[in-house]
Amino acid sequence: xxxxxxxxxxxxxxxxxxxxxxxxxxxxxxxxxxxxxxxxxxxxxxxxxxxxxxxxxxxxxxxxxxxxxxxxxxxxxxxxxxxxxxxxxxxxxxxxxxxxxxxxxxxxxxxxxxxxxxxxxxxxxxxxxxxxxxxxxxxxxxxxxxxxxxxxxxxxxxxxxxxxxxxxxxxxxxxxxxxxxxxxxxxxxxxxxxxxxxxxxxxxxxxxxxxxxxxxxxxxxxxxxxxxxxxxxxxxxxxxxxxxxxxxxxxxxxxxxxxxxxxxxxxxxxxxxxxxxxxxxxxxxxxxxxxxxxxxxxxxxxxxxxxxxxxxxxxxxxxxxxxxxxxxxxxxxxxxxxxxxxxxxxxxxxxxxxxxxxxxxxxxx
Amino acid sequence: xxxxxxxxxxxxxxxxxxxxxxxxxxxxxxxxxxxxxxxxxxxxxxxxxxxxxxxxxxxxxxxxxxxxxxxxxxxxxxxxxxxxxxxxxxxxxxxxxxxxxxxxxxxxxxxxxxxxxxxxxxxxxxxxxxxxxxxxxxxxxxxxxxxxxxxxxxxxxxxxxxxxxxxxxxxxxxxxxxxxxxxxxxxxxxxxxxxxxxxxxxxxxxxxxxxxxxxxxxxxxxxxxxxxxxxxxxxxxxxxxxxxxxxxxxxxx
Numbered sequence: 001x002x003x004x005x006x007x008x009x010x011x012x013x014x015x016x017x018x019x020x021x022x023x024x025x026x027x028x029x030x031x032x033x034x035x036x037x038x039x040x041x042x043x044x045x046x047x048x049x050x051x052x053x054x055x056x057x058x059x060x061x062x063x064x065x066x067x068x069x070x071x072x073x074x075x076x077x078x079x080x081x082x083x084x085x086x087x088x089x090x091x092x093x094x095x096x097x098x099x100x101x102x103x104x105x106x107x108x109x110x111x112x113x114x115x116x117x118x119x120x121x122x123x124x125x126x127x128x129x130x131x132x133x134x135x136x137x138x139x140x141x142x143x144x145x146x147x148x149x150x151x152x153x154x155x156x157x158x159x160x161x162x163x164x165x166x167x168x169x170x171x172x173x174x175x176x177x178x179x180x181x182x183x184x185x186x187x188x189x190x191x192x193x194x195x196x197x198x199x200x201x202x203x204x205x206x207x208x209x210x211x212x213x214x215x216x217x218x219x220x221x222x223x224x225x226x227x228x229x230x231x232x233x234x235x236x237x238x239x240x241x242x243x244x245x246x247x248x249x250x251x252x253x254x255x256x257x258x259x260x261x262x263x264x265x266x267x268x269x270x271x272x273x274x275x276x277x278x279x280x281x282x283x284x285x286x287x288x289x290x291x292x293x294x295x296x297x298x299x300x301x302x303x304x305x306x307x308x309x310x311x312x313x314x315x316x317x318x319x320x321x322x323x324x325x326x327x328x329x330x331x332x333x334x335x336x337x338x339x340x341x342x343x344x345x346x347x348x349x350x351x352x353x354x355x356x357x358x359x360x361x362x363x364x365x
Numbered sequence: 366x367x368x369x370x371x372x373x374x375x376x377x378x379x380x381x382x383x384x385x386x387x388x389x390x391x392x393x394x395x396x397x398x399x400x401x402x403x404x405x406x407x408x409x410x411x412x413x414x415x416x417x418x419x420x421x422x423x424x425x426x427x428x429x430x431x432x433x434x435x436x437x438x439x440x441x442x443x444x445x446x447x448x449x450x451x452x453x454x455x456x457x458x459x460x461x462x463x464x465x466x467x468x469x470x471x472x473x474x475x476x477x478x479x480x481x482x483x484x485x486x487x488x489x490x491x492x493x494x495x496x497x498x499x500x501x502x503x504x505x506x507x508x509x510x511x512x513x514x515x516x517x518x519x520x521x522x523x524x525x526x527x528x529x530x531x532x533x534x535x536x537x538x539x540x541x542x543x544x545x546x547x548x549x550x551x552x553x554x555x556x557x558x559x560x561x562x563x564x565x566x567x568x569x570x571x572x573x574x575x576x577x578x579x580x581x582x583x584x585x586x587x588x589x590x591x592x593x594x595x596x597x598x599x600x601x602x603x604x605x606x607x608x609x610x611x612x613x614x615x616x617x618x
Contacts, residue, residue, distance in 0.1 A: 184460070184462050184463075184464070184465075185457070185459060185460040185461070185462035186462035186463065186464065187462070188422075188425075188427055188455070188457045188462070189455065189457060189462050189476070189520075189523065189524070190479070191427060192425045192426070192427060192450055192453070192455040192457075193450060193476060193479035193480050194447065194450050194451040194479065194480045194481050194527070195479040195480070195481075196447055200479075359427075359428055359429065360387065362427070363427075363428070
């Protein structure tokens with residue numbers, strides 16, 4: 001009976017805390033749809049109004065059929081491989097003159113848009129099959145299939161998991177060493193010492209970043225070990241995962257920067273919060289914001305994305321992670337991401353220091 | 366008298382400070398002025414909500430005064446808070462605020478470092494404090510295992526480790542047994558004889574009466590009376606009676 005009595009009191013208490021309710025119910029409710037939405041954005045835009053530019057030399061009735069398809073824009077190309085690589089065209093349809101009704105479909109199997117274009121075109125050609133006239137399509141991917149599948153898979157999961165880890169791992173640590181100081185009543189003794197608040201906050205930021213990064217590394221390692229223990233859980237076909245030392249190093253640098261950014265935001269939130277529990281709850285929406293950035297980065301084609309994308313906060317880091325996970329780090333994406341990342345890190349650190357100087361944050365009741 | 370000499374004889378000069386918190390209609394501290402000299406203990410007395418803690422927070426640069434000025438060891442709390450912090454030691458009331466997972470020694474030496482004391486001189490000073498406050502038995506245990514008395518003594522040692530000229534102590538012996546309280550009051554007396562300037566905030570009038578040279582009685586953020594202990598209790602049989610009379614009169618108008 002007493003258990004029920006306590007249960008009733010605790011539930012009443014929890015249900016009256018609107019902030020806890022919103023953050024512990026609404027955030028998880030939004031988070032996973034956003035994660036899967038991001039993954040969908042990365043594995044295919046699902047945008048039915050998209051028009052694929054297909055280079056083709058076919059003439060006659062087939063060309064007319066292609067021209068009539070609302071998703072295909074037939075064009076000519078002199079250097080198909082290079083233009084597919086550049087994103088000027090999405091795929092190329094070539095006729096095999098040695099075999100009747102046989103076509104070769106060249107596409108970039110490291111680019112989701114090109115893969116979608118090739119799939120659409122192949123499906124269209126196959127739909128034209130009749131018992132008497134069988135069309136054969138030879139798919140010609142530009143990269144080794146297993147490697148490309150592995151890289152594409154990595155480019156999907158690496159930004160998502162790293163953003164989740166870099167955001168959530170430092171959160172309890174940041175909450176403990178910022179808002180936790182208020183709970184322990186050690187904040188005032190700390191701030192009344194001869195050390196400036198700026199130095200105190202920067203020291204704490206470094207500690208959270210280092211501890212948070214080790215936690216991120218442990219999570220990532222756990223994920224890698226899980227893959228080697230049971231690869232079938234990750235994918236039905238065994239993919240070839242390989243990353244160069246260069247790409248791996250850039251991913252680590254980006255993860256450190258990302259951890260630092262989130263740590264600084266979480267310390268700023270922690271300075272404002274009344275307790276570490278409140279700081280953790282207030283930190284949860286940051287995860288939703290980060291997932292939005294991952295989605296935006298995943299939904300664009302790396303070849304045709306707008307020029308401002310590498311300058312969008314967090315989106316640029318997700319883009320850089322994407323290219324590195326594909327083992328194709330691009331200077332025009334990675335360099336701005338690192339530079340901007342350091343700028344964001346500096347700005348949010350200043351925000352954390354600013355909060356530590358505000359009476360309304362320190363003595364919030 | 367030159368500025369340096371003045372700041373030596375008047376180590377704390379508070380001139381008309383007021384503090385009003387956002388959203389509050391009344392002043393937490395209203396037009397408070399006083400002076401504290403070396404080798405003297407000034408009792409800041411009042412009931413809960415009288416403005417004692419807010420005054421100490423202003424002097425320790427935790428809060429900015431809404432108006433007025435306060436100068437400690439020649440440094441203005443508003444214009445030069447970091448210099449002020451280097452000259453003071455603050456013991457905040459209530460929970461001592463130690464790090465449970467650090468030992469008593471680590472807690473104290475951490476604050477020595479934050480106050481710019483080298484490891485060598487901090488260790489020597491720590492040994493003195495350990496002896497004075499009778500902490501040898503538990504100084505190397507984790508603070509999470511300490512009793513209330515041990516926590517409070519460790520917090521005091523942490524406060525005093527950098528040997529500042531000004532001590533701001535908020536209820537230093539609250540919740541302690543007689544033995545521990547005696548050790549703490551003896552330590553405060555010892556620092557008075559060393560020429561430190563001490564402000565002791567308390568609502569324990571008996572303790573203040575025996576310890577303080579001066580008294581400031583606060584009520585509703587105002588100073589209702591202040592002066593030497595003799596001046597404050599003139600006309601009354603004890604400080605307690607004077608305190609009751611001044612605060613009661615204020616309440617009843």
